Amino acid sequence: MENINAKYVSQKISKTRWCPVSYSSLQQPEVFATGSWDNEDNKVSIWSIGNHNNSGLEDGFEGDPQILCEHKHGGDVLDLQFLDQERMVSASSTGAVTIFRYHPNTHTISVLQHWARAHSYPCDNAPCTALVCSSPEIVTVGEDGRIVVFRADQEGAVRVIGEMRTRMLPPHKESSLKLSVVFVRECRQQHNSRGDLPKDHGALKFDLFIIFLYRAPLHCVDRHPNQQHIVATGGQDGMLCVWDVRQGGTPISLMEAHSAEMWEVRFHPTNPDHLFTCSEDGSLLHWETASHSEMPSFLQGGRNSSVISHGALTPAGGNRPLSSAWLCGDSGKGCLETTHMLPSQTMSVNSLDIIGQCLVCGTDGEAIFVNRHVPV
Numbered sequence: 001m002e003n004i005n006a007k008y009v010s011q012k013i014s015k016t017r018w019c020p021v022s023y024s025s026l027q028q029p030e031v032f033a034t035g036s037w038d039n040e041d042n043k044v045s046i047w048s049i050g051n052h053n054n055s056g057l058e059d060g061f062e063g064d065p066q067i068l069c070e071h072k073h074g075g076d077v078l079d080l081q082f083l084d085q086e087r088m089v090s091a092s093s094t095g096a097v098t099i100f101r102y103h104p105n106t107h108t109i110s111v112l113q114h115w116a117r118a119h120s121y122p123c124d125n126a127p128c129t130a131l132v133c134s135s136p137e138i139v140t141v142g143e144d145g146r147i148v149v150f151r152a153d154q155e156g157a158v159r160v161i162g163e164m165r166t167r168m169l170p171p172h173k174e175s176s177l178k179l180s181v182v183f184v185r186e187c188r189q190q191h192n193s194r195g196d197l198p199k200d201h202g203a204l205k206f207d208l209f210i211i212f213l214y215r216a217p218l219h220c221v222d223r224h225p226n227q228q229h230i231v232a233t234g235g236q237d238g239m240l241c242v243w244d245v246r247q248g249g250t251p252i253s254l255m256e257a258h259s260a261e262m263w264e265v266r267f268h269p270t271n272p273d274h275l276f277t278c279s280e281d282g283s284l285l286h287w288e289t290a291s292h293s294e295m296p297s298f299l300q301g302g303r304n305s306s307v308i309s310h311g312a313l314t315p316a317g318g319n320r321p322l323s324s325a326w327l328c329g330d331s332g333k334g335c336l337e338t339t340h341m342l343p344s345q346t347m348s349v350n351s352l353d354i355i356g357q358c359l360v361c362g363t364d365g366e367a368i369f370v371n372r373h374v375p376v
Helices: 164-168 171-176 329-335
Strands: 004-008 013-018 031-036 042-048 066-073 077-082 087-092 097-103 108-115 128-134 137-142 147-151 159-161 181-183 209-211 218-223 230-235 239-244 253-256 262-267 274-279 284-289 336-340 349-355 358-363 367-371
Touching: 013 077, 013 358, 013 367, 031 066, 031 077, 042 077, 066 097, 066 108, 087 128, 097 137, 230 262, 239 262, 274 349
Parallel strands: 013 349, 077 128, 218 262, 262 349
Antiparallel strands: 004 367, 013 031, 031 042, 042 066, 077 087, 087 097, 097 108, 128 137, 137 147, 147 159, 181 209, 218 230, 230 239, 239 253, 262 274, 274 284, 284 336, 349 358, 358 367
């Protein structure tokens, strides 16, 4: 905890995302983006933990996040993902989806594309609850129960997939519909029952994306970076659920993670024996499995992507782990170690992101926390 730098920003932070970095250079990230919510004027902002030509610190101490630029955002930022190293995409409570461009030379943000009613009810806008990027494709889901496919280089929607609401939930539960989305590779049509996708979904340029609905409203989902059939989810009940999408409709492992809603779950992008979760209960947890701790790195699987980012789909490496402790069910729980990453918090930790040894998170306490020495 002594490695944590805190920055109080006078706005509730709903999303935090590291700007993608070059994998080949083994560099640590220095720039990240945030989105705010429940403020009179919400914003997307770019921050730095490096020098970036700053001759001196305006406030705080060395290593504190410093604001580079910001842009007004209509509605709450419900999701935020980098499309590449300069473009990021936001999902809004107004139903809008926006592509922003960060200009690193001038430290400014501009709007490249804006879909004002990406999600809507017949008489009103519907919040866009989540999105995922595989450049140039952007896939969004919303409380209207629809999946919408956009392309960064086209003005209109490429495809709209169905009214998930009417097909998947009984009428009395429609108002509680929550959706989250993740790309999954190597999961073909036989694995589509959870999302009830149309039979011709293979025409999409990406392999597949799946929607998870569970017994409690879902808030977050992430996939294992090397074994794409392994997916972790969290939701209203605070449980950490690990799924094998090749198997049936129940999670392989359930772990009591938090005492309130889990807002985000993240596998470490290059060391997936480490996983991180954050919650309404004010905690940020680091989960570590020792199952492969003695295994040489070349047997643990890897990534041959040129850029590391959670928001973008990246190819799996050629080598794969022989097994995964995440799929061991109750027998694997004894192999897990859990560490609290923050000092005592009373306000919700809404979002986290991790690249290399650098972790960033945002809270309802109007604070951003950065740890550049995470033991992974």
